[in-house]
Amino acid sequence: MSLDILSLAHILRDAARAEALPRFRRLDDGMVQTKSEAIDLVTEADTATEQVIRERVEVALPEALFVGEESVAADPGLLPKLAEADLAVVVDPIDGTANYAAGLPLFATMAALVKGGETVAGIIYDPMGDDWFIAEKGSGAWLRRPDGEAIRLHVAEPLPLEQMVGMASVAYMPADKRPEILANTDKLRLLSNYRCAGHEYRTFVSGHGQFVSYNKLMPWDHLAGALMTQEAGGYVRRMDGSEYQPHHTGGGLLATVDEASWQMLRREVFTF
Structure with a gap:
């Protein structure tokens, strides 16, 4: 190479x-x-x-x-x-x-x-x-x-659920689960969406937030950001807990500052 x-x-x-x-x-x-x-x-x-x-x-x-x-x-x-x-x-x-x-x-x-x-x-x-x-x-x-x-670059320190700030793509959440998930986000301090995964990952891996989440996984949107998450000290998995790989195009993705935060967000917010 x-x-x-x-x-x-x-x-x-x-x-x-x-x-x-x-x-x-x-x-x-x-x-x-x-x-x-x-x-x-x-x-x-x-x-x-x-x-x-x-x-x-x-x-x-x-x-x-x-x-x-x-x-x-x-x-x-x-x-x-x-x-x-x-x-x-x-x-x-x-x-x-x-x-x-x-x-x-x-x-x-x-x-x-x-x-x-x-x-x-x-x-x-x-x-x-x-x-x-x-x-x-x-x-x-x-x-x-x-x-x-x-x-x-380093991800932020962990925070309690009620103080977490993060970014999530709402548009591609499962339609039947979207109302429940959006209701769950009331447990957070703030949820944002920039309509640009690149800038959401940049915000997250530079320590300005506790998570990013997506449902649709096209490789050009997430490969760079997922690697950066890991290299900045964060934790990233698909929603079933499996490792995200370049050929995946579904299964959702949740990147957090550590594994404990991932488990908490998966249990309390992203419940699909």
Whole structure:
């Protein structure tokens, strides 16, 4: 493998700055399309940003399977190949597309390296703040800036349930259980949703909250953040308690500051 994590980080930055930022708040109606539903959008910037990343990754790492969100939208048969790939690069060109399309500055460009069925590195780049959250397996999670500054990231300290602050995606909760789960969140201090997993993970692994939770698991949304959670000292499992793996697309996900918090939240709040 000849593509190091910082080189991949700069590929994400270059693509976002070349394709996503110039189009931000400059999209006309013809540049935005609906995919599966009204909250599932794709823009001209998504496809252009992914194309730049793909072209550069294929030059630097030709042996890797490239799994991009928009590539899978065009060819759904690509996603199952991730489970068998020796090496893969998984990319979300613009995470938080609905925010991006609405002109809200809360979106991210993300990538993960998967080797032998295991996530070994992850990157969440913030085009507006121009910095990366980066994790490599066994090396911690770091905030890195283009000038070379690096700050190690740590999850927050545990808190009692009634003082917990967290983020959860409501849209994909099981419809029959959603009222119960939302009622359960009254036990918490605060529940938020940014409509951008990248920024939710960034908030969590930098110590600003006790959990994040999701039900729909597409690899480009969660591989980088799940690895960062572990490398920042947190605990992440699917809702049945099993380890989250790159090929999983369902089963829910709960990331917390420690195992005891995971057990408490699973029992008291996320009861589906």
